[in-house]
Amino acid sequence: xxxxxxxxxxxxxxxxxxxxxxxxxxxxxxxxxxxxxxxxxxxxxxxxxxxxxxxxxxxxxxxxxxxxxxxxxxxxxxxxxxxxxxxxxxxxxxxxxxxxxxxxxxxxxxxxxxxxxxxxxxxxxxxxxxxxxxxxxxxxxxxxxxxxxxxxxxxxxxxxxxxxxxxxxxxxxxxxxxxxxxxxxxxxxxxxxxxxxxxxxxxxxxxxxxxxxxxxxxxxxxxxxxxxxx
Amino acid sequence: xxxxxxxxxxxxxxxxxxxxxxxxxxxxxxxxxxxxxxxxxxxxxxxxxxxxxxxxxxxxxxxxxxxxxxxxxxxxxxxxxxxxxxxxxxxxxxxxxxxxxxxxxxxxxxxxxxxxxxxxxxxxxxxxxxxxxxxxxxxxxxxxxxxxxxxxxxx
Numbered sequence: 235x236x237x238x239x240x241x242x243x244x245x246x247x248x249x250x251x252x253x254x255x256x257x258x259x260x261x262x263x264x265x266x267x268x269x270x271x272x273x274x275x276x277x278x279x280x281x282x283x284x285x286x287x288x289x290x291x292x293x294x295x296x297x298x299x300x301x302x303x304x305x306x307x308x309x310x311x312x313x314x315x316x317x318x319x320x321x322x323x324x325x326x327x328x329x330x331x332x333x334x335x336x337x338x339x340x341x342x343x344x345x346x347x348x349x350x351x352x353x354x355x356x357x358x359x360x361x362x363x364x365x366x367x368x369x370x371x372x373x374x375x376x377x378x379x380x381x382x383x384x385x386x387x388x389x390x391x392x393x394x395x396x397x398x399x400x401x402x403x404x405x406x407x408x409x410x411x412x413x414x415x416x417x418x419x420x421x422x423x424x425x426x427x428x429x430x431x432x433x434x435x436x437x438x439x440x441x442x443x444x445x446x447x448x449x450x451x452x453x454x455x456x457x458x459x460x461x462x463x464x
Numbered sequence: 465x466x467x468x469x470x471x472x473x474x475x476x477x478x479x480x481x482x483x484x485x486x487x488x489x490x491x492x493x494x495x496x497x498x499x500x501x502x503x504x505x506x507x508x509x510x511x512x513x514x515x516x517x518x519x520x521x522x523x524x525x526x527x528x529x530x531x532x533x534x535x536x537x538x539x540x541x542x543x544x545x546x547x548x549x550x551x552x553x554x555x556x557x558x559x560x561x562x563x564x565x566x567x568x569x570x571x572x573x574x575x576x577x578x579x580x581x582x583x584x585x586x587x588x589x590x591x592x593x594x595x596x597x598x599x600x601x602x603x604x605x606x607x608x609x610x611x612x613x614x615x616x617x618x619x
Contacts, residue, residue, distance in 0.1 A: 253514045253551045260499045260507055345550040367492050367554040370499070 243380045244268040248278045248313035248325065249343075258312065258343075258368065265373040270308075275320030275328075278313065282306065284332055308338065309380040312364075315344040315351065323355060330359040337386070339379050343368055469612035476603045480617045483600070488593055493556025494619065512597055515555045519590040522548045526583055530576070541579060542571035548586070559589050 245267045247258045255271045262269040272278050279285045283306065311329060315322040322342050329335045342355045345366040352363045361379055364372050483489045500507040522544045529540045549564035563586045570578030604614050 251547070251551070253511065253518055254554065256511055256514060257554055260504060260511075263503070264499050264501075345546075345553065366550060367495070369495050 242266075242268050243309040243377070243384070244270070244307055245310045245312055245380075246278060246281060246308045247271045248273075248275060248311065248317070248322070250274060250314065250317045254314060254366070261368060261370060261373055262312075264370060265377070267373075275313070275317060275322070275325035278311065278325055279328060282308065282329075282335060284328065284335070309384055310339045310341065310376060312341040312343060312376075315342050315355070316346075323351075323358065326355060326358050326360055337383060339376075339383055341376065469607060469610045472603060472607045472610060473612060473615045476600070476607060477615055477617050479600060479603060481619065483596060484619045487558050487562075488596060489556050490558040491556070491619070492554065496556060509601060511555060515551055515557065516590065516594050518551050519548065519560075519586075523583065523587055523590070526579075530579055530583060536574075536576060536579075538571050538574045538579075542568060545571055557590070557593055560586060560593065563589055 243266075245262050247255065247262065247269055249255045249258060249271070250273050252273075255273065259269050259271050270281065272281060276285065311325075313322040313325050320328075322344075326340050326342065329338055329340055336359075339361040340359065341362040341364060342360045343364045343366050344351065347365055355363055362376065484493075496508050496511060525544045526541050529537050529544075545564050545567045549561055549568065552560040552564060563582060567579065567582035567586060569575075570582055607614055
């Protein structure tokens with residue numbers, strides 16, 4: 235395997251639990267990523283430069299303008315779902331609604347396997363949903379995703395520059411950057427919705443055994459279903 | 465010819481295997497060991513220690529909530545159990561996690577006696593695991609001090 239320098243990906247990890255932050259930080263470092271951890275959705279938005287108003291009970295909050303995000307290059311946000319105040323889902327929505335970060339990949343983590351929750355997050359634009367405890371193998375799946383986003387961003391910037399040069403206006407072009415794992419990223423999400431509907435008709439016994447099987451059984455129901463269904 | 469190092473390594477291996485076989489630890493603990501390296505040589509000890517601090521804090525919260533006779537906030541107890549279940553799952557503390565599942569059911573059904581029983585069991589269990597992991601870490605230290613390498617144990 236070629237030992238060319240691997241691009242440094244910067245991940246913003248959000249979790250209210252100190253224990254979980256320590257774990258995700260180590261996992262990401264082991265996966266060769268640069269990591270910034272914050273303990274709330276608010277702090278995540280602040281870090282990205284997205285917080286417009288100041289929280290009334292937070293005198294230290296800084297109101298920053300969206301342009302500042304240019305200095306902070308984040309390639310992925312990974313966030314816990316269950317957090318007090320702003321949930322991971324709320325954070326996901328805010329990120330996807332922003333013009334600056336709508337293409338930022340967001341991954342949700344949760345200790346609970348709730349199909350309705352999973353599909354809601356995926357529908358809102360989350361790239362992935364990981365069940366805790368998250369493992370190295372899970373994070374390695376994210377590399378192609380971060381790479382794709384990084385390249386796409388570069389390509390977009392390139393195109394904006396050349397089309398500006400040509401006719402003085404910015405062309406609104408969204409190039410398709412094809413990288414091998416692309417198909418496997420898209421398909422699971424779409425098929426997942428189908429699997430989720432199947433899961434919702436499962437008996438409560440099966441759900442209980444899925445719940446109990448979490449520690450030893452690493453099968454992720456949503457993806458296991460795909461290989462047999464397709 | 466059984467050197468001190470070889471003896472210690474064997475003890476370490478046997479003890480580790482027994483912890484898995486008796487259900488104290490599961491493969492998530494193995495995953496944590498994979499994350500330990502020269503950059504983070506004390507990672508497992510650090511997270512384990514954080515976990516036990518969490519146990520103490522959460523069990524304290526639950527005990528206080530259950531002490532409010534006649535006015536127990538089962539939601540509060542339930543949310544502490546949920547947190548404990550999460551961290552025990554992430555650290556590979558299999559028995560503690562199992563107890564949390566039962567405990568959560570007692571909270572959901574507002575079963576006071578069940579909750580009190582579960583709390584006692586969780587308290588005993590985490591302390592027992594804490595002692596065993598301490599023994600394991602001590603063995604590691606002894607091996608290193610005797611000039612040996614800590615063996616990779618495949619479960």
